Amino acid sequence: MRAFAELLDRLSLTGSRNAKLVLVRDYLRVTPDPDRGWALAALTGELSFTAAKPAMIRSAVEARVDPVLFKWSYDYVGDLAETVALIWPANAEHRPNREPELSEVVEALMAATRPQVRPLIEGWLDALAPKGRWALLKLVTGSLRVGLSSRLAKTAAAMVRPEAVAEPPQPEGGEGTTLLEPVDVSEVEEIWAGLTPPYADLFAWLEGRGDRPASDAPGRFRPVMLATALDEAVDLDRLDPADYAAEWKWDGIRVQAVREAGVSRLYSRTGDEISGAFPDVMQALTFEGAIDGELLVIRDGTVAPFGDLQQRLNRKTIDAKTMAAYPAAILAYDILSEAGTDLRSLPLSERRQRLDRLLEAHGGPRLGRSADIPYTEWSQLARLRADPPVGAAAEGVMLKRRDSPYVAGRPKGPWFKWKRDPHLIDAVMMYAQRGHGKRSSFYSDFTFGVWTSEAALTPVGKAYFGFTDEELKQLDKFVRDHTTDRFGPVRAVRAERDFGLVLEIAFEGLNRSTRHKSGVAMRFPRISRIRWDKPAREAASLDEVMDLLDRVEASGGRLAS
Template sequence: MRAFAELLDRLSLTGSRNAKLVLLRDYLRATPDPDRGWALASLTGELVFDAAKPAMIRKAVEARVDPVLFGWSYDYVGDLAETVALIWPADRDHRPNREPELGEVVEALRTAGRGEVRGLLEGWLDALEPKARWALLKLMTGGLRVGLSARLAKTAAAMMRPAAVSEPPDPDGGEVVTALEPVDVSDIEEIWHALTPPYADLFAWLEGRAERPSGDAPGRFRPVMLAVAIDEAVDFERLDPADYAAEWKWDGIRVQAVREDGVEKLYSRTGDEISGAFPDVMAGLTFEGAIDGELVVWRDGMVAPFGDLQQRLNRKAVDAKTMAAHPAAIVAYDILARDGDDLRGLALAERRARLEAVTANGGDRLHLSPIVSYSTWEELGRLRADPPVGAAAEGLMLKRWDSPYLAGRPKGPWFKWKRDPHVIDAVLMYAQRGHGKRSSFYSDYTFGVWTEEGVLTPVGKAYFGFTDEELKQLDKFVRDHTIERFGPVRSVRADRDFGLVLEVAFEGLQRSTRHKSGVAMRFPRVSRIRWDKPAREANTLDDVMDLLDAIESGGGRVAKPLQA
């Protein structure tokens, strides 16, 4: 556990993407199987221990520490794993004579029953030092929070491949050196769903000791092709409109639907399987192959706002009532495989023709994303500003007609041209401690707008959009102007004569019965700190509701039937 703990600690304290990659690459090179495989599985979210729950961890520590002291400590630190790691009073009289290895911990947790986990946990915490305790608890709960995405972890694995390997001497006594082809992260993603932890076959291939594992399992996930944001000032000068197809950027979630040899899967853009939450979609698909598209709620022949789709997201299962009220479907914009043939190497124009044939009889669960007709960038810009699909479109996608389907985010073939976000001025009301490297800062901010009665009502929460230096300034403001404390949450002074105004950008609004204000924001973030603006001049709830009405029913913001 010690090497794994050191890795997590250094990753959490390292901001540079490249430095994180080097840290993980070096760890994977130096650590033997199976520990490095279990580490990679944990960093990519592939390890889940159903018997290890935060409540059990709290019970274990409260059995050895005064619960009030633990509660105060937890409120101050703001992170369960860090608090327990620091406060745990090891039983020195019964301390194990060695620290457990990572593989030993994983194997024990995978086979242990719910009643056995607490005893295992206590023994491990007694044997480990604080840093390793923290890593153990992060491993158990799955909340690593070290600033490393699953794709970045796979990228580091690809980087561990050597340029060449030495083989046993030939009969003449000379050493045989074999050059190895570099491995890209897309090569790993292509086979990832055919692999199982702790990935011994993956590492054998990366180190040149074995052939590439097969990724030809039916129903597998294909690495997605991503777009880059267009630079209006530069890109339009050098791009020819005739070379690019334009489509609406649908306001849903990116999915890949696969039906091969009786295996049916629905994946998110990161490769997580979400089939169980959308059985109605999967049951309505009839093609044989792999479709790339946007998962939406489809009602009355049109794409519904994203708020409707949220009623279906983050569920392991769904009941008939929810499916009937929020019927899901896929708006397809690409086809990756058909009847056993891999189509990704074809030009977009050829793939589009095959996609049209598949979706012609797609039923209620599969619809073709229409091509937007335009002749100049200026004309397309006017459509982007006032799209006929309104709230269901975030903007436009531009795709070269001759582009193959390439994994990753290549520069040039695909662009995204998002609409400008909505912006309001709101007043900071509450702040909460962050997690991981932000656990010492008040970095999660609840903000509100003025009601007719002259009081603030919360309309959203943001925890990004500001720089590290601005975070320090915000944290100081919170500490200097706290009027009440509720555990890790602080209420700050906010009235007509005093308060901090935040300019908040967001992608959309929807009505919500769960929020006191009656609205919920999509993707809110702090776009600017208005140190200069008096709190009384912040927006009102009437302003927000007027904007919601406009989104729903006016100014080209209402969802209308799909059209080219």
């Protein structure tokens, strides 16, 4: 457990992507099975313990320390695992003579009944030092938050393969060396669906001790092909419009729908299965193969705003009322496999023809085609991008070479995304909350608002990125210097007509929302600039925001059949 705790601690304090990769790679190389496999499962989100709830953790610590002291400490620290790790009074009389191994913790929790979980966790907390307690609690609550995506963890696993392994002595008395080919993360993703923690077969293959695990598991995820951002000033002059097919960049989530040998699954672009939240879409998968497309809410042929789709995301199950209110569908734009044949090496133009034939036979209201955008010149496409007839549901356009194969990763050149410019408003900071991980000592999550007709501020969004580390220090100081009230871990910040900090907020879209007092919700808000120079009274009004929302909704249109 100590090595895993050290890994999590260093990951949480490391901002560099490459440095994180090296940390995880080195841990996986030196840690024995099965500990490293359970660690990889935790880092990729494949490990969860339903009985270990935060409420149970709070109850356990309040039985050991003064509940008021714990509440004050929690309010100050802002993170449950960190607070408990620091405040937990170890029982010296019953402290075990050694710390538990990661595999011991995982296997015990997997076998434990609900009443057995709390005593187990309390015993481990007694046995561990503060850093180990923190790692334990992050593990059992499933909230690692160390700035490592599932794909980055798999990338580190692919790097476990050594540069060479020695062969046994040859008959002539010599000794040969077999060089192992490097493993790309796409290869790990290709076989991931057929693997189970703690991944002994994966590591045996990576280290040259075993065969490559089978990659033909029915319903498996295929690594996705990604686009690069288009640089208008550079790319358009060197690209020929005739070489590229254009389509709308829909404001939904990218999915991969797979049905093979009776196994049907719906994956997000990162390979997370989301089938349970979309049974209506799953019923529409009557083909044999794998398609790539966009998951959206579509009513009467019209794509709804992303906010409607959010009503169905991050759920394990869904009820009939929600399905009826937010009918989901896939607009497909590629086909990866059909009837057991891998089509990814074919050019896009041929894959699109096969997709059209598949949808002609198996399409319907839950499964349709993302139509191509007809154009001949870049200027013509630029006008459509700036004012799309499909309105807020389109974030821009996609450009894909007609002769491009489907290649995992983000190759430069075959595919481009040409997004619309974001909306901008000036808003006033109203509240601030501490972040997590390396930001846990800074106020880094900011709620901002705009002026109502009564000259009061109403919140319209929350942002926690878009600023540099130096700007974060400045924002944190402003919050501490101008706090007017405290609500647990949240601080109210002085915000008046004649005094307040104005933030330029960039966002991708607006939706109507009954959950927010202002009546609106922003899509992907982030801080574009800190307007130290601008008086608070000159920030945007709610009327301006609602006018923008009206214009966005008015620009919407029906989808072509």
